[in-house]
Amino acid sequence: MMKLRAILVMTIYAILVTMASFWMAKQSYSWFPPEASAEAKLLDDLFSLFTGLGTFIYLGVIGPFLYSLLFHRASKYDMSDGPPIEGNTWLEIVWTAVPLVLVLTLSFVSYRTYEKMAVRGPMELVHLHLPQMMQPAYAEPFDSTPQQEIQKAAQTAPIEQIDVNVKQWAWVFHYPEQDVTSTELHLPVDRRVRFRLRSEDVLHGFYIPAFRLKQDVVPNHDIxxxxxxxxxxTYRLRDSMFSGTYFAANQADVVVQPFNEYQQWLADAAAQSPTPAFNQAAFEYSHTTSSEGATKDKVAVRGWDTIPPAPPPIVNYAPKKR
Structure with a gap:
């Protein structure tokens, strides 16, 4: 009778843990900004899977632990040894095989997600300039959402090429076909975009949270x-790597718009003469150059030494100062 009750309790608990895990997996989608890229859908699906499994494992361990702690404690003055328990071969096999299979499965799913994303990145750097191992492909979510139809149609669209130059501390975006430069990144919706990332000085990080993607920008390499x-x-591009005193100000707006509006923006920007753009780092630096102890090469900012920011970039288009 006691054994039957224990099995019943564990069965009910396993059902509750499974339901809680599914609930947590669904909730994990709300922890992030809107899914603004196809790759974001893939990463959120993967994170949801990891969250659900993590919840199941955590509750599956902590529940029996708390139950044993509350209902199977030794009495206050019981100093006797516990009953001798010898090893169980099948139990050893199960708790060795299950984690192994789980880790290998998650590794395979993670790799498949990365492969579907096909973000490229510095593959030529880590593979000693061997031919590219993965052909870029349009990212497809695991589930069949209405968005997939749009994605399949967009897969055949021409790739937009944009050069991204970053320095201490400014982002400059160059559209080579129209010879347009901007400090605000404009992108067409539902079209594949290829960036060529360059750093003019130190290590920077190209990171747009709504896109869920980050790429380190390495000096002396085009990525x-x-x-x-x-x-x-409208989303936000941030420098995810500490690149010096004003790295937190090294941000830019990312405007995703319909293709016809994107083309109109390019045409309007191309008609404008290049002018210096407002730069937050240069603006803040200019207010510290009169600080006591300032020299020609470095300025003390709240007790820290820094270098002068690069001059404000000369671009065709720059957003108005907020």
Whole structure:
């Protein structure tokens, strides 16, 4: 009778843990910004899977632990030894095989996600300039959402090429076909975009949270990076690597818009004469150059030495100062 009750309790608990794990997996989608790229859908699906499994494992361990702690404690003055328990071969096999299979499965799913994303990145650097191992492909979610139809149609669209130059501390975006430069990144929705990332000084990080993608920008190397925006709106590009005193100010707006609006923006920007753009780092630096102890090469900012920011970039288009 006791054994039957224990089996019943564990069965009910396993059902509750499974339901809680599915709930947590669904909740994990709300922890991030909107899914603004096809790659974001893939990463959120993967994160949801890891969250659900992590919840199941955590509750599966902590529940029996708390139950044993509460209901199977030794009495206050019981100093006797516990009953001798010898090893169980099948139990050893199970708790060795299950984690092994789980880790290998998650590794395979993670690799497949990365392969579907096909963001390229510095493959030529880590593979000693061997031919590219993965052909870029349009990212497809695991599930069959209506968005897939748009994605399949966009897969055949020409790739937009944009050069991204970053320095201490400014982002400059160059559209080579129209010879347009901007400090605001404009992208067409539902079209594959290929960036060529360059750093003029130190290590920077190209990171757009709404796209879920980050790529280190390595000095003296051109790095190709690809993604596909799928949701119109204005997002934020941040420098994810500490690149010096003003790295937190090294940000830019990312505007994802319909293709006809994107083309109109390019035409309007091309008609404008290049002018110096407002730069937050240069603006803040200019207010510290009169600080006591300032020299020609470095300025003390709240007790820290820094270098002068690069001059404000000369671009065709720059957003108005907020």
């Amino acid at each position: 190709d990076f690809e993604l596909t925006p799928v949701k119109t709106g």
